[in-house]
Amino acid sequence: MRILRYIGRRFLFIGPQLFGIILVSFLLVKLIPGDPAVMMLGPFATEQQIAMLNAEMGLEGTIIDQFWIYLQNLVQGDLGTSWQTTKPVFDDLAIRFPATLELVTLSLLLALLIGIPLGVAAAYFKRSIVKKFSDYYGLLAGSLPDFWLGLILIYLFYTIMQVAPAPLGRIDFAVLPPAPVTNFLIIDSLIAGNWQALWSTLGHLVLPVVTLAVINAGPILKMTQATMERMLESDLIRYAEMCGLPKSVVIRKAFRNSLPSVVTIVSVLYGFLIGGAVLVEIVFSWGGAGQYAVQGVLNADINPVLGFVLFSAILSLIIYLLVDLIYFAIDPRIRG
Amino acid sequence: MAAVETTVAPQAGAPGMTMLDIAGLNVSYPVYEEEPVRAVRDLDLSVRSGEIVGLVGESGSGKTTLARAVMGLLTQPGRIDTGSIQFDGKDMRALSENQLRAIRGRDIAMVIPNPRSELDPLIPVGKQIAAVARAHLDIGRAEADAMALDMLKAVHIPDPTRRFRAFPHELSGGMAQRVVMAISLVCSPKFVISDDATSGLDVTVQAQVLDLLRTLVREHDTSMLFITRDVGITAHFCDRVAVIYRGEIVEFAETADFFENPQHPYSVMLLAAFAHNPALRNKWHKPLASTEAEAGRACLYAPRCVHREDECDERHPDLRELGGARHLVRCHFPVERVA
């Protein structure tokens, strides 16, 4: 089986790829100005105290020495400690990464539900209202900042209409969260059978998910529309029309052949949103991974930053693998 | 030369009735802030039932536009200005999009030149044949698959059961062309349009494909419009030959008559292109200046014609019958031959 060989080869490269990513991000993070020991100990620390703390954190010697220490810890599953939360970075990310993933995944699913039908319709009905609407939508989604849209939605649905929960995290304070298993609140609520928690979680997800979906449906719509338009003009569809195939079959054929570019744009958006959703996370006090990393950058807390980069890198590699598998499933030419 | 005595008027039901009748067809492509490009001009063409008519023209002569106009599938922004297209007694221009869709692939089928880019790369070829059958005939999935398999056998594809599941990229050009023929013929259409369908094939494969196509068309008593830029094919493949130049039919005759007695200087030039004697060829061939003035009232061929006379610049010639036989030519001074 060609596909198994392909996946095997893919896994062979994951190690070196991750090493490269860690090395580069380590060097880049080192360029962030500010000395964490100084930040942690405050303005009245002595030279000696600072040196001791640096040694404790593995931050003495040359940059290569420091990298070596970091790698050794990493192999043992130790991503270091965040001095801000005073907790191991791994434990922090184990909570925060699922928070972001839950948000981003649902947002992209909704964005697909908005973008694809609109894109397909806009491409097929060239002189319709749908086409006009899609054009304006694409423009608007491209120019609106997501955090601003989030604030507007909060103002409308929380402040004025009071139908949405307060934008303060993933679940009501008053609701007992389910026992953490995966740290995806929806999944954990389902496992625990905690319907109250599930309801609250879903309620809190609505506004941020809508915010991100509305914005990110823009590029999906545009990509779908552009590829579909090209496809509808192609020899392939022209021939399908000549054969008198029903309209629905023709559209489905065009869409199936456009699918690879749609998959590509979704995978790019997914990778981007892991860090790119940070402003929306802040607006909704989401406590997600992006927010955590930005706090780290601002406070010279390098372990959270490196941990975030590492998690994102692994996630990206998984996404690319999935994308390739989807291509395999769609296109017999790749299957060979 | 008096072999042709069939009547011109369509007779419903009779053998030799007119299957496709195009009259006074004008198709143009609007150009922004300029005169529209006239791709097909005052075109009359008829194809009788069971007949293969060849339509010969160089690139840009409007032959593909004509085919697409018949199918009701002109590319944007092309449009039919005037004229009528009667197919099997139906006025094609009066039909709705859904009615046309029911005719395409069912009654009029198209054979196209680049099967590799026109077949769906994601679907096995057998399924593509079956899809067309299911779209037009009231049959189930299993029956459509069986028909598709029969068609693969009919177009002589070796190992049809295995090829049924093959994807287009796994087939050679000749095989893919046979699949396209299978798609065209699966609904036993009354009429087939072949648009330069064999131009991409090697000569040996082209010969095989043409033989097969003719056999199948004759078996089903299908009519055919065979569009090509290779006048050589029409000599061996068609019952009648029409020559199109800049959107106009300039000559239309029985095949034997056409090749023995070509009347339009352009037809003669097309044939002369195969002659090896340059002196002889240049007697009929005038290299064209890069910019050709829009002809106005004149004969469209006048700028390239070796026999141009004053009248050619003043009056546009009509398509007229010559010498009793049904040999139509659009020229004031048709070629007279010294016996």
Next chain:
Amino acid sequence: MSAVLTVEGLVKHFPIAGSRSVVQAVNGVSFSVAKGETLSLVGESGSGKTTVGRCVLGLIKSTDGAIGFHGKPIDRRRNIRSSELRGRLQLVFQEPAESLDPQVRIGNTIAEPLRSMGVSRPDQRQRVREVARRVGLRDSTLEQFPAELSAGQQQRVGIARAIVTDPELIVLDEPTSALDPTARAEIIDLLIRLQQELETAYLFISHDLSTVRYLSHRVAVMYLGMIVELGTAKELFSHPRHPYSVGLLSSVLLPNPKLKRESAVDLAGEIPSPIDLPTGCYLAGRCPFADDQCRSEMPPEDTVAEGHTVNCFKHRDALRGHEALDYFDDFQVEAEKLLGAGRR
């Protein structure tokens, strides 16, 4: 006549990525081209004729065999791009539109080969104008862009660019197959006239047999990377010996319904994949004359007439199977009658 180009036992195999098998594109090809001569390579797609052309120019490295230009070898280091041979070998492509840079004026396109040879600007300009006139382009055309020209004129530009350096050998890779018949005839005339004037040797690669008959002095018929028959154009077209040549020639449809092709040799099926070639004669699977010997042994080269060789055990059967008739010649006779008559 001294040979401009000699090819001896040329072999070219392309490895397939991620696989141990190879595409056996060319499997031992030998021929020579003399000064002022046209040798045509004909065959179906997949016969390896284009690969031979690219090896001859040194654009790709041959797997085995020797290519000599005036007796000196051509290889990856000493090729069409090297300073020593620059301008002495040229190439004309199939698709004129694709081989011309759409953003470069015609005059500059034609001058391009001169620029790398260190010819001064005024000399370049003069030479370009001279060559343009020679191929029938107007001076004003030199200021235009490729998109403003017809396909036939674009191919004239391609030819002008090739002859601007006064080359000794031009490889013409299907130069007429993208053109309409009338434009094609013009280009053929031009190529013949240029050859007479400049004594250039042509290696003409084509599947258009009518053009080949007209243009060539000698013809090599290729099948699956081998020359199966080689002879003068007249001899080979009137007395084809190899079943493949017979089948190929009889497949051509000339514009005269009376010249019906005979089905003496019906080549069944299609050219097999050059990845796993059959043992014995490569044509055996398609050939009506094939017997056990053909299927097990590779037929050796057999000289049937002066300069006419054929690789086939059964070439006598093939010759017996059809009448020695040059349809192409017959057609010309008919054409003379048809075109010679008429007004004026």
